[in-house]
Amino acid sequence: MIEAMMTRHSIRSFSNESLQKKRELIDQICRESIKGPLGHSIELLQVSPQELQKRGIGQLATFGVISGSANYLFGIIPDTRAGLVNYGYAIEKAAIALWKEGIGSCWLGGMFKKQKLEALYLMKGQRVIPAVLAIGMPHEEKSFVERIVKIATRPADRKPLTELIFDRDFQQPLKIKPDSKWETVFTCVQRGPSARNAQPWRIVKEYNYYHFYLETKDETEMNRIDMGIAICHFDLARLELEIEGSWHVRRPLEDPRYRYFITFVREK
Numbered sequence: 001m002i003e004a005m006m007t008r009h010s011i012r013s014f015s016n017e018s019l020q021k022k023r024e025l026i027d028q029i030c031r032e033s034i035k036g037p038l039g040h041s042i043e044l045l046q047v048s049p050q051e052l053q054k055r056g057i058g059q060l061a062t063f064g065v066i067s068g069s070a071n072y073l074f075g076i077i078p079d080t081r082a083g084l085v086n087y088g089y090a091i092e093k094a095a096i097a098l099w100k101e102g103i104g105s106c107w108l109g110g111m112f113k114k115q116k117l118e119a120l121y122l123m124k125g126q127r128v129i130p131a132v133l134a135i136g137m138p139h140e141e142k143s144f145v146e147r148i149v150k151i152a153t154r155p156a157d158r159k160p161l162t163e164l165i166f167d168r169d170f171q172q173p174l175k176i177k178p179d180s181k182w183e184t185v186f187t188c189v190q191r192g193p194s195a196r197n198a199q200p201w202r203i204v205k206e207y208n209y210y211h212f213y214l215e216t217k218d219e220t221e222m223n224r225i226d227m228g229i230a231i232c233h234f235d236l237a238r239l240e241l242e243i244e245g246s247w248h249v250r251r252p253l254e255d256p257r258y259r260y261f262i263t264f265v266r267e268k
């Protein structure tokens with residue numbers, strides 16, 4: 001999974017090849033991706049272009065952001081903070097596993113017909129479909145819209161680790177040993193996708209605790225999904241590198257500029 005996290009980038013131009021033959025594989029990846037460190041599991045659903053057509057939605061993505069033949073993955077979740085973090089974790093885990101199998105994807109938080117999809121799938125109650133993942137076989141040539149989005153979000157750009165990972169408080173960047181396991185874990189977090197490529201996550205290391213924060217004044221649904229994605233990248237990398245530990249909610253350092261989410265406690 002580490003290699004896939006290091007190389008994955010968003011794909012918005014898909015070929016016209018149907019994913020019908022890969023449906024079994026995708027369903028299996030969905031089943032394996034549903035549990036995040038916060039405990040709740042999420043059912044991931046898959047919808048094909050034919051099904052969307054039949055149900056009167058047509059193209060789910062808006063503004064022509066997705067071209068070619070795309071299926072969509074999504075879940076139906078309670079509209080809570082933990083629900084959104086779990087959502088980010090579960091769908092990102094699927095996106096990474098799909099990339100390993102040569103299937104490209106792009107998160108869509110705003111550019112999809114949310115109300116129409118929710119009208120089709122939601123029962124009554126406080127449940128939402130906050131974002132979807134467009135998936136398909138990557139097309140060699142990028143569409144015009146994809147090129148524009150890439151210029152606007154500058155996806156290759158990631159903040160340096162010195163702006164993301166801190167030592168005990170938010171004053172000191174953490175000194176990371178080159179070529180260490182931890183450098184790999186933090187680089188996987190750094191590579192994570194985020195809405196508008198904002199990369200709002202911050203980690204503060206305190207002894208064997210790794211506290212996850214969001215840098216924001218106004219926490220949004222998308223920010224919470226971004227946090228789930230960062231937690232997912234950290235967790236998949238540390239599991240592959242056999243770093244033992246577990247996730248807990250603590251009450252660490254308070255700072256008005258940051259919102260605390262969760263702590264990874266490494267076993268000594």
Ligand SMILES: Cc1cc2nc3c(=O)[nH]c(=O)nc-3n(C[C@H](O)[C@H](O)[C@H](O)COP(=O)(O)O)c2cc1C
Nearest residue numbers: 009010107108109110111153155193194195196197
């Ligand atoms: C929660 C979330 C929502 C996103 N929503 C959109 C979207 O509505 N439209 C879009 O084109 N890209 C969307 N993206 C993709 C990001 O723009 C992209 O991941 C980021 O710019 C980094 O680029 P990369 O994934 O190619 O590395 C979203 C990503 C995340 C994580």
